[in-house]
Amino acid sequence: MERLMQYVWQHRLWPVKDMFTVDGHRVHVIDPGCLNHDSGPDFFNAKIRIGDEMWAGDVEIHVRASDWHRHGHDGDKAYDSVILHVVSKDDAPVRRSDGNVIPQMKMSCSPSFNESYRRLVASAADDLPCHEEFKTIDNVRLYSWLDNLAYERLYNKSERINRYLSRFSGDWESTCYVTLARALGFGVNSEPFERLALSVPLRFVGKHSDSALSIEALLFGQSGLLDEVGDGDSYVELLKKEYDYLARKFSLERQPRLGWKMSRMRPANFPHRRIAFLAAMLFGGFRLMSRIVDAGNLAQAYKLFEVELVGYWASHYTFNGSLEAARSVALSRGSITVLIINVVVPLLYAYGLSLDDKSMTDRAVAMLQEMKPESNSVVAMFVGAGVKCDDAFTSQALIQLRREYCEARKCLYCRVGHRMLSRSVKA
Known part of the structure; x- marks a missing residue:
């Protein structure tokens, strides 16, 4: 009140x-x-x-x-x-x-004001009670608000990156490594992936960057997923043996259960193949941050993640489980798009802010504006209310609106909610 x-x-x-x-x-x-x-x-x-x-x-x-x-x-x-x-x-x-x-x-x-507010916020987290308002608000006001929300989301992601950067004493590659790992969780497993990357420092990986087996052993061993596999798989036995050696060498502490989620998930999206992809990105030395800075356009950004898995993971989605149709390509085009939105763009934007380089921050925004909008339930909800969404810059704004305002019941601070309430307060 x-x-x-x-x-x-x-x-x-x-x-x-x-x-x-x-x-x-x-x-x-x-x-x-x-x-x-x-x-x-x-x-x-x-x-x-x-x-x-x-x-x-x-x-x-x-x-x-x-x-x-x-x-x-x-x-x-x-x-x-x-x-x-x-x-x-x-x-x-x-x-x-x-x-x-x-x-x-x-x-x-007005007696109706409290009721209007309570009715608005009561279902905001589950529904879109203001959907009719979107059909009446003028485009200048609406898209000005969405532009602000898109930049707000970029700043929020930049703040997370800056926290990593502070933790790693200004090391941008380590910051990029953890940012990539978190993004590979694709929301559902973001937290476990982040904890995994933090438990395997990039400097440890760098000492064995010429060995794909060592990198995979470090990641899978710390992930806890190896503990769930029985005997009989020669590749798994190699990983366990290598991990035991590396864990002693680096005095690694075994992680508690990271909370991997796999229910109602397609096998290709299991964390196993995402970890294999991360290992492939680390093999040969991790220089993704410098490559992101050098990526001059969206096409070059896509090439950063066009990786083919070899060996065991070219034909497996999990331990002891082969793919029905072997696919060596690690990530689909859609998944790479998500990584550009959540890794390339925010890192480029944060790096540009740190250097006060407007051309770099503008390049990050331009990538979002060039990409097609994300296809998910949040975007569909607002499109159904009449919001036109033609690019990823706008879809990111809609996700920010949903996550930080609707679901947080901050209707008072939303321009659409304010417009509705301001009419009822003097009624």
């Missing part, structure tokens, strides 16, 4: 005729102030006329006036700058730490 009141205050959605302090002085808001996301009053630097007096300072919002005392604001000098206390229930007077009374105002909204 308090967040809803903050929203109404921030966007000036109150009925002006009801703007009076509890002791009868008219309130005129010149500037509602800036929303504070940290400790302290809710809004900084507001300008308000109360009666005939002009005030400049902060605004605090509570559901009940007594929350001022319950939260200890009456003894906190950080709240001495509050010039107006906005409440839903006026159940107590409030004072600053010096004892001076603070003007207090009840916020009165």
